[in-house]
Amino acid sequence: MVANHFFDGNCFSCQSPNMKLSFWRRRKLRTAITSLFLAIKLGALLSMAFYIFHANKQLVVQFAGRVMTEIQRDTSTYILTLFDGMKKLAEIEQAFVLKQSDVSVENDALVRYMFEAIKSIPDLTIIHVGSPNGSLIALFSLLNAANPQHGDGPLPESYKYALLFVDRFTEVPTETWYYLDKDGRRAGKWVAPAVTYDPRTRPWFEEVIKTKKQYWTQVNTFPIPEKEGITFATPLFDSNGSMIAIAGADIELTFLSKFLLKKETTPNGKLMVITKKGQIVSSSMPEAADLSLLGDSTPVFNTAYQSYSGTGNSFPIFTVSGTEYLTIVAPLGFQEWLLAIAIPANDVLGGVFRIQNSIYLFIFVIMIISTVLVTIFARRISAPITRLSKMIDRIRDLHLDNKIPTTSRIREIFEMQSAISAMQTAFVSFKRYVPTEIVRSLLSRGKAIELGGERKMLTIFFSDVYNFTSIVEGITIEELTPQLAAYFDAISRIILEHQGTIDKYIGDAVMGFWGAPLEVKDHPFIACDTALLVQETVNKLNSAWEKEKKSPLKTRIGLHTGTAIVGNIGTEERMNYTIMGDSVNLTARLENANKIYHTDILVSRDTYDLVHERYLMRPIDIIKVKGKEKAVEVYELFSLKTNAPQEKTELCTLFEEAYRLFHDNKIDQAREKFMKLRKKFPEDVPTGLYLERCKI
Template sequence: MPKKTKQNRSFYQNRSFGLYIFTSIVSLLIITVVAIVGYIWYQYSKALSEISAVQMSQATEMVKEKVTNYLSPAPVMAKLSTQILRGGGFDRRSGHPEPQSDKPSDKAIKLGPLIVDNPETEVRPDNRNDAYGQSGVLSIIDRDLLEHYGIDLIRAFPQLAMANIGDEQGNFMMPKKVSGNKIHTKIIDWSVTPATVTWKKYENGDNAPPTIETTEEVKYDPRGRPWYMGAKKERGSYWTDVYIFYSDQSLGITTAYPIFDSDDRVVGVFSLDIALIEISRFLQKLTVGKTGIVYIINKKKEVIAYPDPSRIVKKQGKKLVPAKIDQLGEDLAWVTASFQEHEDTFTDRVEFESGGERYLASFTNLGGEFGSKWKIGVVVPEDDFLGPLIHMRRVVVLITLAVLIFSVFIARMISSGISKPIMELTEETKKIENFEIDDDAPPVKSSIMEIQLMSNSMVSMKKGLKAFEKYVPSTLVRELIRTGEEAKLGGKKVDLSIFFSDIQGFTTISEKVPPESLMIQLFEYNNELTNIIIDEKGTIDKYIGDAIMAFWGAPIKNEKHALSACNAALACHRKLDELNRKWGNEGKELFITRFGIHSGPTIVGNMGSDERMNYSVLGDSVNLASRIEGINKTYGTRLIITQATYNEVSDHFLVRPLDLVAVKGKKQGVKIYELIGKKGEKLPREILELREMFTRGFEEAYLKQKWDDAMDIFTTIHKKFPSDGAAKLYVQRCIEFRKSPPGKGWDGIYRPKTK
């Protein structure tokens, strides 16, 4: 306890009196505001919950009643129709005279046994000796009567789209509604040979004879349809899953009932297709709040009914399928979120937030045989129910908060006037600590003299460091800051890639161009190449007249230093092509630049004296990279890399093998390559052809001392590509070696006599 008291005392002792008053008043105000707002929030939330529950429940009951009244007649009519069929209501064997009129209303349902115990004793239709079990139910009934019965049925019930009857032999009849209240009937008859498909199209009313189209191409088998198989399996009323009607491309569902014979065997199935679009149109008219939405969803998360029917049918490949709840569209993310919240919380009433808005939702099982796995979802923005009440609640909250804000505003101004510039100075100090001095942030302004003096000193410091950055690589300084090391003499051996560039004939150019103009052009040249090297995370070692020396892999470690160096060299080479075109148009001298890259162990560190140091590299790898740059002159090339570098980048770049070279002062040879371009990029066909021919001549002929073959290949290259200096060089070598072969001990290494 004493320790705690001491801590509390130190809290107040280390802070000003003004801060103490400020914190005390603000604390009391916050407690008051939280209490008032909390009470108001609770009361209005309670009212919101009660009112919304009543309205959403009313909407749910209306939808339940609508769906029940819409769907329930269909299974009753399906079952009744099968009973009429079983009782012989459509049996043409009953002996009743055929009606003379073609109108459906003139057709009388004829009674008589259709399903009998002893079919062998029954009277058969003329010219038919087969039992109905062989030809099917549809072969022994009055098809015209059944057809007009189906037509009258689907016209009597607007929700019915079509009626279907199929039997165990594959016979099928389907009256269906088409556009304009017209009727088309499809009949598949397997009792004749060959089987036929007949379409009867009533285009001009029921009094006019139908148009009849018959074909022998039967592709449909009712026995394989879900409604047929389901009713046969259930041996009773059966509902299919929701699916897309082929004709009108809208959602529908089918109810079916099996047809039994006297032995209680299933001999056929009668079904009715119900269009669900009317339920969606009903939901469209239903009002829940101002912008609330009611929808019906099944266990597969398919939306069965929705106020906008166009949203619940989606194209999947080449077919249409019912839309899932998460496929309604991005603008209806709140509807999708309602069902997701219901599933996540396992509750029927949820409150959630979507897109920055609050919503209420309820979910109720539809019930009934057809909807036992359907749910009615009601989702409404919270503001729709209690807009005025919520507005009043917000006003009270805003007034209370305004009092609090006004009370702390003055204190905030005073504290901000002191703390803000100090925080800005702290951020500037952190940037300087990380050597981030390139930003052009304005100096910190303050009315307090001491803070303004600190800001002025900070600006002067940044200017000095910015000038210092011109002489020392910023990456080196940041690395020293990061590690906390002091700049001291010494180095360490690491794997690096060293880069040298040099302008061809610069001495001659400097004799022709005035110094001022040359310096301006050289500045542009160095600036462009330096930016490329820095962008590729390279370190500029030094500028040696017109030459640039750079390296990769230090002070910041880079495992892909060779890749970065080659990317930089290729980018510099291509940038120079652009600059030379521009300088040529301006009448200036062209800078033809040669590049050399070598990768290997190198000593890197601070070199010089205690008074002046230079972060640089030295060693055999540096000397070799310098020699490689210069050897471009021998082959007429502009960009050469060594075998060590190529080993690191072979998966990324296309190269041309040039030679095996032992540079002056070295006995061991090094294979060198001309860097052509990146793999995968489009290169001129001529370059690729030259590379392929030269590689074959060098690898398969020259190195194997096949001087005649090599001579033929390099001569062909020289004729086809006369500007290629390497091919010309090898033609001369082959001539010499044919005259004076080098012998078996020849290692293929070229040893230049100059640097």
């Protein structure tokens, strides 16, 4: 029945008259966008095609050939020089590692060398030394890192380098991060709760261990940081020829992309480094993803590569999508990498064709017009979608009180608004059956409700109405219902406003708890504040009801802090988010015990131990709870100590003195103090109960 209510087709009745546009005036979003795009694109291409009838191929080929050959030579020299520097830096580490234990942050000479090495090559990402047992010292450059993080959050701007030390020479391996400033001085430290990195799993480590030779990896993804790059590794030996460590250096592919972007070709020239198998290593094109294969997303380079692979032609000329390209594909001299350069033929004709400036001006005008038109239409399309997005955000946060009206001539937007209105109606109904915190938690995780629970430390709240059965017998249901609704509303509102979760209503009882599903700091204190405020609020309600000649609903409350099972309990078809366990039973027993001692709020010793310094409380008794071998001491909660009446403070002090004497089996002394209490506080029921016990 609930599901039928949530998804009833009548929810479309919430549509406003302005939304009820006739069918013929609506058109599909896809049709509107496609028509606009094709019209602008076709107009631009037809205009550009009118001008592109120029040729002087020999001049273009000679000029472009010289430019691209020079770029190829410069790029190859840069890469080989950089990688040779990486290799030498790693090899020099041999001078600082003479035994396995030298792989340590205590090796100041090694750390200083690593710092000077990584500082000397700005494009170097990591320099590291690892021992065969898995210990590692690695220095990371943070100079080019965006918003660097560590275990405790963002790093200060003064941290320019990170020194990782994985120590497996100790009985318990550790992972420690040291953060260095621009001069190599240690400015911070963070010890990881567990070791997360093991160099022995990396391909360069495994290969050097196996071959005892220097090794260059293929392009791979670094675990720290998670970026693509290549690694050089070399074995280090002691004086006896035994391998004691593996030194290496890592460099990200981003260095090559930055270099290619800076390399001057022509206004529209593009560069790309690819492997012999056609995998993209780096590119000056943002749309070309590193480590992907050449394909439809890179048609120019894909055609040049296929020509080079099939015919060996390193300088092919061809046309793609109506544009003629001059290309070069040549080896870089490293890892069988190839450098591919593509330049539109039109880019190198500036001094040859006198109408070049006219073409650029014409294209510019067309693009300006296109931009204006696209902006106007995009704004008209996106405005209602933006409003719908805000509406969805409010629904996601369970703010369901307001509606954002949206009208559009596009059918998909119109239907989206109708669906969102229906969803909002469903959530309004859903909140009445499931606690708001649970719904919000489910929405944030994006997961369906599943059966299961966990043990958590909670503070549990039980309340019920004193002598409720007699009250019900004395009034009609028509009189009781609004009064009981006001009573439940007051208690529930206070619990929810104090970050509590309402578990269920059991007849006249209310059951709630703190600490789940959301973590609540200092929940024992919050629960005590809630109980005191509930009593104050209910007392005000009772005063008003007595003036109206209605029966008061006196409230009794029990509080306990302890471990309970909390989660979704039930069946796959029907479940409740609830709590179970001895702590729940104890709280219920505490609430029920109020009628014995004529108290309003009883708390367990567990709760008392956590909060007694802030609240005025007194011990009441030691009771036996079913299911527990050990008896439980209970306390009465009066108020905060800061605003406690002097009379209540004196009662608590004198009562506790007598109470302790009684439980220390000093009956005569206890009887004497309880008798003095009776004279001063004749209406205190617990004092009378203990006087009766003293007679036994």
